[in-house]
Amino acid sequence: MDIRSNEPYWLIKNAFESSYPSLQKSITTDVLVIGGGITGALITYQLLKEGREVVLVDRRDVCNGSSAASTAMLQYEIDVPLYKLIEQRGEETAISSYKNCEKAIYDLENIVEEIDSNCHFEIRKSVYFASDKDGEKMLEKEFRTRQKFGFAVEWLNRNQLHDLGLDARVAIQSDSGGNFDPYKFTYDLLALCAKKGATIFDRTEIRKTRQKGDKMIAVTPDKLKIQANHIIHCTGYESVKTIAKKIVNLKSTYALASEAFEELPYPFRNHIFWDTSSPYFYFRGTADNRVIAGGGDEKFKNAIKRDALLNKKWDFLTKHFKRYFHGIDFTPDYIWAGTFGETEDGLPYLGRPNPEINEHYVLGFGGNGITYSVMAMDAILDSLNHRDHIFLTDYGFDR
Ligand SMILES: Cc1cc2nc3c(=O)[nH]c(=O)nc-3n(C[C@H](O)[C@H](O)[C@H](O)COP(=O)(O)OP(=O)(O)OC[C@H]3O[C@@H](n4cnc5c(N)ncnc54)[C@H](O)[C@@H]3O)c2cc1C
Numbered sequence: 432m433d434i435r436s437n438e439p440y441w442l443i444k445n446a447f448e449s450s451y452p453s454l455q456k457s458i459t460t461d462v463l464v465i466g467g468g469i470t471g472a473l474i475t476y477q478l479l480k481e482g483r484e485v486v487l488v489d490r491r492d493v494c495n496g497s498s499a500a501s502t503a504m505l506q507y508e509i510d511v512p513l514y515k516l517i518e519q520r521g522e523e524t525a526i527s528s529y530k531n532c533e534k535a536i537y538d539l540e541n542i543v544e545e546i547d548s549n550c551h552f553e554i555r556k557s558v559y560f561a562s563d564k565d566g567e568k569m570l571e572k573e574f575r576t577r578q579k580f581g582f583a584v585e586w587l588n589r590n591q592l593h594d595l596g597l598d599a600r601v602a603i604q605s606d607s608g609g610n611f612d613p614y615k616f617t618y619d620l621l622a623l624c625a626k627k628g629a630t631i632f633d634r635t636e637i638r639k640t641r642q643k644g645d646k647m648i649a650v651t652p653d654k655l656k657i658q659a660n661h662i663i664h665c666t667g668y669e670s671v672k673t674i675a676k677k678i679v680n681l682k683s684t685y686a687l688a689s690e691a692f693e694e695l696p697y698p699f700r701n702h703i704f705w706d707t708s709s710p711y712f713y714f715r716g717t718a719d720n721r722v723i724a725g726g727g728d729e730k731f732k733n734a735i736k737r738d739a740l741l742n743k744k745w746d747f748l749t750k751h752f753k754r755y756f757h758g759i760d761f762t763p764d765y766i767w768a769g770t771f772g773e774t775e776d777g778l779p780y781l782g783r784p785n786p787e788i789n790e791h792y793v794l795g796f797g798g799n800g801i802t803y804s805v806m807a808m809d810a811i812l813d814s815l816n817h818r819d820h821i822f823l824t825d826y827g828f829d830r
Pocket of ligand 1: 465466467468469470471488489490491492493494495496497498499500501502503504505635636637638665666667668669670684685686725768769770771794795796797798799800801802804
């Protein structure tokens, strides 16, 4: 599966920071992490803290899957609004999911500080806005629900949004949001993991896995073997190839970065934005004074069809930016596309699809993919030790 097109802005900005060797002989380890994106990096970091021996492999260069394409907005707000999630999954799971996503933003901020990553992590206010009557009605209901359950939210009317530079009817503003450079962060974290003892192999594909006694064996196309007590798949959207159950609807999504402004336009200095339309549009600033606009999702994942639409999406996203943010001279510079997927309830999948074997998955799908990966750090050891954890229940494969 080709999970992203060639020009994610982060790749061009950071170029290749470093590279790792590929696997040349069969080896044995305690834990094998498959996937060197942000999820694999966070999980490896956590396991090293717990004193585990970790080997991480990636079939590409590390951080060249979705994590390079991500627009990396951090929101505690899940793709499914809170009031709807309560209907779908009940009050307890819905509220704890929102609360834990919020905590994950600050946990990530702490990790960035801990590892001293120059990934421009910034806390930002999140503005969830509506530009039509239906969206407004939906937001009113969502606002009441969030207030009822103690989320710090503010209602913004048209005038207040106008002062912010946004042309929309109403919005919910939350203090807890953020953005950062996901590529730089993942590279920094993997480099630190390697320093702390993780063994990393890039350009090393795992073709299949099997159980042998109480061990797991992962096999490469060259028939090299990695024997491990546990295998953790942090394989993002490509995990659909190894999971029998249909857990996610895959589609294509687009992102556009503007040319750099002399200084970041006012709306983006302290805020990130997304709207109530379906599929939704979203907007954020970058540390080098660009604005990223995302959205324009298509319901297919075919990479050729997806990339054939890049020119069209260039105009489409530019037009939508200009519709919402008047008076900003947005000149598009880079466009890219990626595979994206949402689960039925907007929540991730964590743990063992087959409780009989030591093969675990960490799959943070959807617009909160990154916050879910941070949350999974908390549950991964319990998954390895076959212990209960609320996330392994709420986000388990048998839900
Ligand atoms: C355009 C776009 C915008 C997004 N915006 C946001 C956002 O604003 N906020 C947010 O939270 N999330 C966002 N996401 C989602 C977010 O990017 C993902 O949730 C996150 O990057 C997933 O990280 P990952 O490490 O799980 O997957 P990936 O980064 O895809 O890493 C998985 C790795 O596994 C490797 N792999 C797969 N199969 C094998 C195999 N068999 N053997 C060896 N290696 C293998 C791949 O090569 C890949 O490097 C966005 C995604 C896209 C595409």
